[in-house]
Amino acid sequence: MRLLGALPKVTLFSFGLVLSSALLIAAEKGLPGSKPGVQLKIGTILASNQSQDFDPRLSKMKNQLKVFKYRSYRLINEEIQDVPWQANALFSIPGGRSLVVVPQEYRDRQVSLKVRLLERDKPLLDTSVRLRNRGNLLLGGPVHEGGVLILSIWAMAE
Amino acid sequence: MMRNCTTVQRSLGAWLDAELGEAERQEIREHLEKCPSCLAEKRRLERLQSALGEALRARASGIAFEPFWREVQRRISEREIPWHARFWDWVRSILYPQRLAWVVPVAMVFLVGAFSLREFFPGWLSGSQRTARTVVDSIDGHGLNVALFRESESRTTVIWLFEDHEEEDEASGSSTQGNPF
Numbered sequence: 001m002r003l004l005g006a007l008p009k010v011t012l013f014s015f016g017l018v019l020s021s022a023l024l025i026a027a028e029k030g031l032p033g034s035k036p037g038v039q040l041k042i043g044t045i046l047a048s049n050q051s052q053d054f055d056p057r058l059s060k061m062k063n064q065l066k067v068f069k070y071r072s073y074r075l076i077n078e079e080i081q082d083v084p085w086q087a088n089a090l091f092s093i094p095g096g097r098s099l100v101v102v103p104q105e106y107r108d109r110q111v112s113l114k115v116r117l118l119e120r121d122k123p124l125l126d127t128s129v130r131l132r133n134r135g136n137l138l139l140g141g142p143v144h145e146g147g148v149l150i151l152s153i154w155a156m157a158e
Numbered sequence: 159m160m161r162n163c164t165t166v167q168r169s170l171g172a173w174l175d176a177e178l179g180e181a182e183r184q185e186i187r188e189h190l191e192k193c194p195s196c197l198a199e200k201r202r203l204e205r206l207q208s209a210l211g212e213a214l215r216a217r218a219s220g221i222a223f224e225p226f227w228r229e230v231q232r233r234i235s236e237r238e239i240p241w242h243a244r245f246w247d248w249v250r251s252i253l254y255p256q257r258l259a260w261v262v263p264v265a266m267v268f269l270v271g272a273f274s275l276r277e278f279f280p281g282w283l284s285g286s287q288r289t290a291r292t293v294v295d296s297i298d299g300h301g302l303n304v305a306l307f308r309e310s311e312s313r314t315t316v317i318w319l320f321e322d323h324e325e326e327d328e329a330s331g332s333s334t335q336g337n338p339f
Contacts, residue, residue: 063314
């Protein structure tokens with residue numbers, strides 16, 4: 001304590017700030033892309049014209065869903081997985097379908113994904129996309145229970 | 159060097175005012191212990207100093223210093239400082255070396271903070287929209303029709319997969335899949 005007392009306050013404060021900077025830089029290095037994985041969230045939404053109901057769990061996506069002309073939107077499933085880079089993540093989609101997502105890399109604050117939609121063993125769609133970190137893509141079209149399925153594919157590099 | 163009474167009595171004033179060095183003080187002290195006439199002279203000087211001090215204190219108590227200091231204070235506060243003098247005072251205070259020492263670490267913290275925030279708010283600082291939207295590099299519908307739709311306001315990108323059901327839609331009068339937008 002005597003040693004600390006002998007140092008000028010400005011020196012101590014400057015040291016504190018430099019230490020804070022170092023911690024921030026370390027935190028920056030620890031941000032997206034430096035850890036071995038990505039968090040994927042797949043939301044399965046049933047869109048139809050059979051009612052006027054809007055699932056309140058989809059309120060955050062209301063603006064995005066406005067691009068469609070359906071009257072009813074219901075979240076029927078949501079699944080989150082932490083997936084290592086280059087590993088396959090399998091998500092079950094209603095109607096005997098499945099979605100396979102393979103995270104490729106994180107670059108320029110974008111998460112690259114390979115996405116494959118299957119109906120049983122038959123591939124329906126293959127696509128390569130780059131989502132902004134914590135951003136999503138909507139993939140829709142498969143018919144289900146008088147409506148269509150819209151899949152929200154969301155990714156966050158950890 | 160031994161002092162005689164004349165030199166001692168000449169130095170008594172300085173001795174009483176503590177203006178002499180240690181050696182001289184010691185010499186005079188020793189002389190006063192042995193010399194009654196010089197001791198008497200020393201006492202006379204002390205009485206004179208004391209009387210003068212009392213007279214001055216009595217005189218000073220009758221003088222009103224308060225109005226004098228008030229006037230000095232008023233003149234200081236009324237003194238007009240030109241804006242450029244105030245500006246240079248401010249610049250000098252900013253450029254004071256100890257304050258400058260804060261600039262480098264503060265700038266470092268600011269810059270690192272800005273770059274960190276960019277991770278959480280893509281497009282901020284750089285103004286780049288390039289990474290703010292979803293990019294579709296390739297699509298293969300395996301024989302099905304595929305539409306790619308973008309909406310800029312909500313930054314929505316949609317890949318829509320559909321079969322050609324125009325005939326069925328026309329027959330049923332509904333269109334659940336073919337044209338969702």
